[in-house]
Amino acid sequence: MIIGHDDTQLMLAEVGRFARERVATAAARPERPMGDDQLATLSSEAQALGVLPSLGDEGCALWEHPANAASMAFSIGALRHIGHANAGVAFAWHRTALAHRLATHLGITHHASGALDLALAPTGHYGLARTSLAHWLRRAPSDAAPAGADDARLMADWLDRQSCATTVIAPRAWNTLLWPAWHEGRFAWRLVDREQLDAPQCRAQHGLDELAAFTVRDVAPASVALPHDDATALHALAHALALDWLGLLAIAVGALERGQQMAVAFAAMRQQGGVLIARHPAVQRMLSDIDGARRQADLALASFGAAIDDIDLGAVASARATLHPMLCDAANQVVQVHGGIGYMSDAGPEKILRDLNVLKLQGGGVLAAHAFVAGWAEVFA
Amino acid sequence: MNAPKRDGHLDGHLPPEHPLSPHAKYRDLPPVGRLLSNYAVRDLWDTDFARLPWPLARQRRRARDFAERHMAPIADALDLAPHLAPGECHPDARALLREAGRQGWLSYFLPRPLGSMPWSTLAYPAIWQCSVIVEEFSRSCGGLMLLLSAHHLGAMPLLLAGNARQLLVDLPSVYRRCERGDPHLMAFAITEPGAGSDAEDGHGAATYRPGVVATPTAGGWLLNGRKCYISGGDLATSVTVFAALQGEGMESWTCFHVDAATPGFRGARTERKMGMRASGAAELEFVDVFVPHARVVGALRQGWAINRATLNASRIPVAAMGVGLARAATEAALDFARRYTLGGKPLVHYQEVQLQLATMVAETRAIRALVWQEARHAWRPRQLHASLAKFHATDVAQRVCEMAMDLVADHGVLHEQRVEKIFRDVRLTRIFEGTNQVNRLSLVEDWQGQLLDADHSMGV
Known part of the structure; x- marks a missing residue:
């Protein structure tokens, strides 16, 4: 199903209403993260609404038509709305929708039993394989020249799913994991049942309290034949990274906008020295920093509302490397505007900060994004 | 993935025995040259240890030993423990308080027999001793450090403004109970x-x-x-x-x-x-x-005057909390970079990781230098110095913690990697004892006499 700009606006309005009325309400107590049952119920509702994909039904769910610019704008806008209501829920829906999209694109069959059955780990066990991943992805499928030995070695290690555990954040109920892996000397995508994995749940992670963290490793080498060729697999990886990074950015901007609203409201109510703190230049500067970061990220997101093949992966990585730290700084300012209250779990700002930190560290993290950008540009290669 | 033990040198650097490595060649310099050049392989903690006056260095080592033995092992459990109702205390925290009291960590602002301060440290400001101790405790656990340090903050008004009875009878009786292992905590x-x-x-x-x-x-x-x-x-x-x-x-x-x-x-x-x-x-x-x-x-x-004097005394130790937490984050990142491998070698071999670690070490040692510089002269802590140390050290400390999380990347969100807890702990130091915005204004408030005197040039 192909949608146009007008459709996008109508659909986003509907998702915004759903996020406000259902998700935000369920997440109203930041110190008490929603339980698995509530997340499952909301996810079923999101599936019924068409935000989350359903098996066998074609629609306009998140990331379902990345070749269509309006659909991309819808996905980014929807994740921003949901992230505004709750970053954990938005992250879960983003990753599961992206997993569905990739599986369909790759021709991998799966039988999801629930809306959040399918989890995704789009990167290797640490960072983004320095510049090697970028080099690997830059090579045209028809490129006859073999990849450099160093890049090949690093990619093989980065995607070694047996020796190295990968951190995966997902709903506790996930049953199947889609991830890129090194398979018989080449790069491939694998769909693995949870019982085939060593995936212990970790102690409470830094943020996204609605979800859980797992350190996941393959217990045995893959033996199944893979339905896709190298070029398709690489193409899917480039798409997966671009969409994942855009999703993480959109969720972060939505969450920060909520923090900004909280900070502005608090500054307009709290007095210090006999006047509202909104009138203190110290607070005005912080509010300005928050606003500036949010606007810059919004501008960047708007520029990526294009068909996926028209988006430069290096540009997305660059935006991520620059904007996520800025958004985290802004979330820090949200806490700081609130003073002591901002540090308390029942107030909300500290959770937004923790959630933004986690979003910054997902998808390889921002330190690795700098190396990726350098490798992508081939300036220093 | 854990790295195997490797000898030799880091990628991008010469081995110590290489003809162009100063480590080897400095040994061939003439005696005066050898005296004036230094390529000692010495732990950075030990380097700073040697720079402290020996009574404070001894306290620093004692504090580190205590923190590693009694605080670090229970830090995770208390961080993850369910929220407690007012007046309830986790059994591990209770045991720590008793042991800290017995070892003198709750009574070190007065010398023996009134408190537990060694007489040898009396030659130095108590704020300096406190800052050295607080750094070590913070490094092991910010929360447990605060559990012990809040008591000293509560006692500070008695020290600064108490009458003879309060100073010589009331406070020592508080301290004696602590030393008996039945802590009388103050707030x-x-x-x-x-x-x-x-x-x-x-x-x-x-x-x-x-x-x-x-x-x-x-x-x-x-x-x-x-x-x-x-x-x-x-x-x-x-x-x-x-x-x-x-x-x-x-x-x-x-x-x-x-x-x-x-x-x-x-x-x-x-x-x-x-x-x-x-x-x-x-x-x-x-x-x-x-x-x-x-x-x-x-x-x-x-x-009001007692409150401000108390804050002037406590803000330098708060800056030391930042140092301890930045150090903990740096050490956790170092540990990760030496242990975790990518492409068959530990991360520490990669230049981008070395750059990150070098910055973190430099920032941590820079704020320690700031804290020690201000603490060394804090016989009568000045508001300007105390506020400056507090806001700058804690702002920098948080940046160091963020760098550590970025280095650990995807794994940085895991409690098991320690840095996420350190980040949550350090975040408070920029808020309490006056937000860092208030502390900036506090610096200016103290300075305003000079700022308003337009006829005289000012030095910084």
């Missing part, structure tokens, strides 16, 4: 629900209507009102409480040493916090709490 209560920074900033206080009020009664005063975010307030045996006199403003603030067993005193609630969870932040309620005249600290209407 410091200034913040009120309607005002955070107004209790820490003169300009704000000038217009603030006090929330805790002392009313005269036969033999003393009756306190009414609420205080909030009081570290250790619900576990304290006594609390230094700042209250305005009935019908007067903040200029009448007076410090009262309140016995927590007095009827009408209650820990109303404890906060659920982002970090430093091993230490509770309590809301305290006062309903006609009787305080005899003898437990007024200093004189009536001296509370």
